[in-house]
Amino acid sequence: MTAPRAVGVRLPYAAVPAAVHAWVEQELGSPVVGTVEQVGGMSPGCATRLTCADGTRAFVKAVGAELNPDTPGLFRREAAVLAHLGEHALWARMLASYDDGDWVALLIEDVEGRHPDFTDAAELEAVLDGVDRLSEVLQDRDVPSSVDLVDVAHRFRVWAESLATLAEAPEATPVPAWLRADPEGWAGVLREQAALPMPHVVHWDIRVDNLLRRPSGEVVFVDWGTAARGPAWADPLLARLERVDEPWFDASTASSPALTEAGDEVVTAFLAGFGAHLAVRSVVAVDVNLPTLNDFRIRESRRMLEAVARRTGR
Structure with missing residues (x-):
């Protein structure tokens, strides 16, 4: 499991x-x-x-x-x-x-069910189908501007800054040496994405611990504390991060209409920016009563940056 x-x-x-x-x-x-x-x-x-x-x-x-x-x-x-x-x-x-x-x-509502098993092909496919349906449904529902949703465009700009300033980051920052110069210009890609319209609500925290699978097989999305305004491809990409450290991830993103439209370069820039930002935060953040958070940052950063290396042949 x-x-x-x-x-x-x-x-x-x-x-x-x-x-x-x-x-x-x-x-x-x-x-x-x-x-x-x-x-x-x-x-x-x-x-x-x-x-x-x-x-x-x-x-x-x-x-x-x-x-x-x-x-x-x-x-x-x-x-x-x-x-x-x-x-x-x-x-x-x-x-x-x-x-x-x-x-x-x-x-x-107490949902009868359990977390889906991403090693089971059928359950994983049900999750990805559910994410696609969620994206469609959310495009027809709105949350007023009075609700302080996460601004994904701002997050992209922050990640871009983390990438662009890696050369000056503390030596202990756990990033590979080749990334410190942002060799592919991923910071620029993220800034371009941040400038695009983002009119729709996205969940923005699709992880296995935020998913439940009913006995009948339907997937339910829980924990909306980081709900955001962002691009339609955000949730489909986040759902696939469970297996970002496998070649499966690359094949799966290529099979997603939303991610195909976004483009392979955008997917890689997302991974590079998110991974770099988590790495920087792991050496500068101060966490209150969250004793496991920094280990999580380091693990997730490593997984994403190793995927960037795999996708770019480094």
Whole structure:
């Protein structure tokens, strides 16, 4: 089975403030009698499957600024995005949200299922088909500009700057020597992409730990805290990063209409920019209560930059 690439250290539901517990039971209409903690993702807050005395089931995620100053903002964004997107079989339905100015919590439909296995050809194909359907559905749904979505164009510019300044990056930055000069001009490619219109909502965090496969086979997309405005090819590319370290990745991107339209150079520039940025962050970032995040950055950067080397014959 494919294991989640991102695994953090989470607060158990029992340690969440009593006010959040009371809100949960009020919203669900029955006392919570069973909990199952989830481990995927990097949030330091709880991520818990709940069972109530009357049999009601739900999923709760909750975090306070005391755990991490940035994560409550991600939860607020997710609540706003799900409220505006409405209901669809492709994502878990939001039941209610809580925000006392410090702690933020979401009650979400508890999806019966498990993470898909990316080593199983049929399950992987179902994920890629689901991502294509998600992209189509999101083009017909909107989130108003009042919701602070991630700006992918800005991210591309930041990645371009990371690439363009690698020569001055700390010596400890884990990037190959050949990349420090940005030999293919990938920073310029990213800046060109950043200048293009990006009118549509994208999930922007397609990883195996953010996917669930129902017993009937349908794929459900969860965790919308980094929802963004970006290009139509972004989510199809992110879904394929699970196997970016294999030649399969190159063949699969060539079979995607959205990625084919974007072009092979754009795909490689994305990998180079994202990988370089993660590498730089691994030596300069300060993380609060996220003890596994930096190892994740280093692993993901290595995987992407090795893919760049494979794709360019270096």
